[in-house]
Amino acid sequence: MLYREAGQFKASYQADQQIFPIRQDRVGFSLVLAFFFLLVPAVANQYWLQAILIPVLIFSLAALGLNILTGYAGQLSLGSAAFMAVGAFAAYNFMLRVPGMPFLLALVLGGLCAAAVGVAFGLPSLRIKGFYLAVATLAAQFFIIWALTKFPWFSNHSASGVISTQAVVILGYAFDTPASKYLLTLSVVALLALLAKNMVRSSTGRAWMAVRDMDVAAEVIGIRPLHAKLSAFAVSSFYCGVAGALYAYTYLGTVEPEGFNLDLSFKILFMIIIGGVGSILGAFLGAAFIVLLPIFLDNIIPQLFGGLLSSSFSSNLQLIVFGGLIIFFLIVEPHGLARLWQIGKEKLRLWPFPH
């Protein structure tokens, strides 16, 4: 009843091409934005901001990056955590070594460094495909983490490779409270998400999708596979790099190369699979799901079984539940949470008279 687009006419190209063509969507989305920008920082406590909302946002950004590469351009990558590490360490070094470096510029430069590294490791994608490429991206994962650990210059000669990030100051305002860090993260993520949404709607995004669906056919109709694949690698790594820098600066404060291990790469891959491959919304839903699930399990499992279980068993139970849920999700809804949302919207349009 409420969700009906009858009577909404598109009279101009501009109206036809907007991101949310239905008025209810626009209103709903503005409400969501207002909720997260205005209400949440006012009411949420420190734990929620620092331990849940900020990581969800940061992982959404990383998942968005991987989704551009894997979901839109069809290149499977297992090295996203390494590109996050490049972003984090590059931003750290720019802040450290360039006097008076503005934080936002360091963030962008960190992302650009990650993009350059991403393009270098994306070169093999021109020759190899599918799982061969996935294994090739593992080379990036192991090599980058090794290099960051091995060469102390990257971590400013700290003993164990751990870096402590500098204070975040923009135009004289210090972002040191959880709420301000949350708002900063949210702004960056919202901006980049908007950019991504527009990118995948443009000719760049269509070229990626053509390459994903069949790269030989895409080449035949005049899309340059080299250009499309490498731009996907660059944009994806840029997003991962910015996410990594935020991970270091607004979430953890101290990071080490080992923190960006293969497990993290897999986590990001899980996010896009569970959220929905090839969907911007899916990156956010998947990130929220994967970040919240362990917290939820942590709280629910001891409550369910009381003191019956030893802590080592409950950590194993967590592994089992996590693995089982992933398999369950893949079987029940292989297109992810974003697809569920879409189905829900379709249902809502027809409700209450579905026939």
Added chain:
Amino acid sequence: MQFFFEVLIGGLLSGVLYALVALGFVLIYKASGVFNFAQGAMVFFAALSFVGFQEVLQRWGLPAAPAFWLAFVLTLGAMVVLGILTERIVLRPLVNQPPITLFMATIGLTYLVEGIAQGIWGANVRGLDLGIADEPVEWVMESAGLLVSRFDVFAAAMAGALVLSLALFFQYTRTGRALRAVADDHQAALSIGIPLQRIWAIVWAVAGFVALVAGLIWGARNGVQFALTYTALKALPVLILGGFTSVPGAIVGGLIVGASEKLAEVYIGPMVGGGIESWFPYVLALAFLLLRPEGLFGEKHIDRV
């Protein structure tokens, strides 16, 4: 020069171990097109179950030798059940999904199997004794002056026997022929009446057996511990070197990776600060892929629009 050969032989023999893990991957990929990331977890599960069964049986008062073989049989049974359950619960509902979905499902399976294995048997590091000492073989020492571990030779012989018996199984049995037919073309195999799902269950059971052998040898070498699951990662460059669909490729790839990573660690490592074993095989495989995208023995893939 003698040192070079020692490193080379040590590398080749450790490469045999990688090849054993890679073999399990290849079997499943060939028959069902699933990139089974859980192979490493299966190796871990097999080794842990074997040690666990052995402990339980010996606590019941069985002498060492029968306990060893009984534990072997019980673990084999567990691996076969695991394989069949995987096929039934995970893969059957996912038929016709894109390969990446199946790959993700096997990553989920990895977590599941690791959790179950440690949940049942505990997470302690255990020793595994196959009764073969890790000491140099005397006659090689005397005749050529090289240090070659008896254990490594045994492992290589086991791997050789395994590959030989698999080759015979594939070549001369009815099931083996059916397996090869399925690997060649699912649709055609189905149309001449080969029960696809039973074949897949068999393949997973065979991969479980290979995982058991690999688990025993790895476990005896490095102790049964969680780190065993990472051996699967070392098998990946082996796979891309050898090609995902080739059994001899897995063996040759394993040997190349084992030898080159040891040589690189010894000769290139000191120049850049060591520890390059972790990524050298991948970079080698990457460089190799640029020249031959389908691996050493992989099938040439022709793209058609």
